Amino acid sequence: MEPDAPAASAVRQGRPDPRPAGDGPVIELRGVTAAYGPGLEPALRGVDLVIPRRGHIAIVGPSGAGKTTLFSLILRFLEPQEGELLMYGRPYREQAHDDLRARLAYVEQDTPVVPGTIGDNLLHAHPGATPEEVRRVLAEVRLADKIDSLDEGLDTPLSGSSLSGGQRQRIALARALLRTPDVLLLDEATAQLDGLTEAAVQDCIRDRARSGAVVTIAHRLSTVIDADTIIVMEDGRIRAAGGHEDLLASDALYRELVKALRIAAPVTADQPL
Ligand SMILES: Nc1ncnc2c1ncn2[C@@H]1O[C@H](COP(=O)(O)OP(=O)(O)OP(=O)(O)O)[C@@H](O)[C@H]1O
Ligand SMILES: [Mg+2]
Structure with a gap:
């Protein structure tokens, strides 16, 4: 190990070391x-799956297919019985839990918030973030104006604040983005969210997928179609993988899932499909 003082101090502040050199997958x-x-x-x-360092992978599949379980394994909430996971080519079992987690950020479906203010919620996984970093992620999720409009700003208690479900989900996303993760794992909310939230989340996914890996468990058609690769899961297995058009042509379950998402999608004047 070469001495590397800047990296060591970065770890103390909750930031992982810089990404390892090379262009192999981040997770396998x-x-x-x-x-x-x-x-x-x-x-x-x-399950065999390769997650490249950049790009957006969307996971779809019926309830109980194993989508959340896949996230739990990547986050090491669950250990495999057989097979193995690797991060940057190194087996999980050779790596400290904290080192793995420092490279991952997870936005849960139900958007849990911790007790406290909006600021507490943003900083809880990354207490060393600077005010500039906080402003940047709030702008990314399009909440900067909303927070500015609150009398107490970031010191507004979240429980008593007038934030909607969609705005809360964006707080959770901002919290995840603050850590600049190597892999952003996003379990999309199933509830209908407002159009602004949907657009903000979609922009964030696109933006992050340019520099890092984003994996979504997609419940909205717009997210699925936007992905670089779509993984179709069924009964604990990966049944098919590919692009939207390919899967529409080749996979009956994918066609069914898309049909269901289409029915669930809000009808808007500029519906793309
Ligand atoms: N904590 C748990 N304890 C025991 N079994 C579980 C647990 N969580 C999930 N399972 C089981 O594992 C299987 C896969 O569940 P998983 O939560 O991964 O599905 P999913 O694809 O995320 O479904 P959904 O779309 O409903 O969220 C299911 O059969 C489920 O019953
Ligand atoms: Mg699930």
Whole structure:
């Protein structure tokens, strides 16, 4: 190990080391089988998946297909029974949990917020963030004006504030973006969100996918269609993968899922499809 003082101090501030050199995948799953307990049916079976350093992968599949389980494995909330996961080519089991987590950010479906102010919520995973960094991520999720309009600004208690569900989800996204993760894992909210939230989330995904990896569990058609690669899961397996047009042509389950998302999509004047 070469001495590397700047990197060491970066870690103390909650930032991981710079990304390793090379262009190999950031995450890889090799033959991963996982269950939630001994004797339980596997929730994932023999999954192989490569997540490149850049780009947007969207995961779709029926309820119970194993989408959240895949995230749990990547986040190491769950250990595989068979197979292995690698980050930058190194097996998870050789790496400290904190080092793995420092490169990942997770936005959960239900957007949990911690007790406290809006500022507390933004800074809780990254207390060393500067005011400029906070402003930047709030602008990214298009909340800067909203927060400025509140009398107490970032010191507004979140519980008593007049933030909508969509705005809360954007707070959670801003919190994840503050850490500039190597991999952003986003479990999209299933509830209908306002158009501004949808557009803000979509812009953030696009922006982040240019410099890092974004994996979404997509519940909105716009997110699915925007992805570079779409993974179709069923019964704990990856059933198909590809682009939107390819999958429409080749995969019956994908066609069904898209049809359901289309029906659920809000009708707008500029519906692209
Ligand atoms: N905590 C748990 N304990 C036991 N079994 C679980 C647990 N979480 C999920 N499972 C099971 O693992 C399988 C995959 O679940 P998973 O949550 O990954 O599905 P999903 O694709 O995310 O579904 P949804 O779209 O409904 O969120 C299901 O059979 C589910 O019942
Ligand atoms: Mg799920």
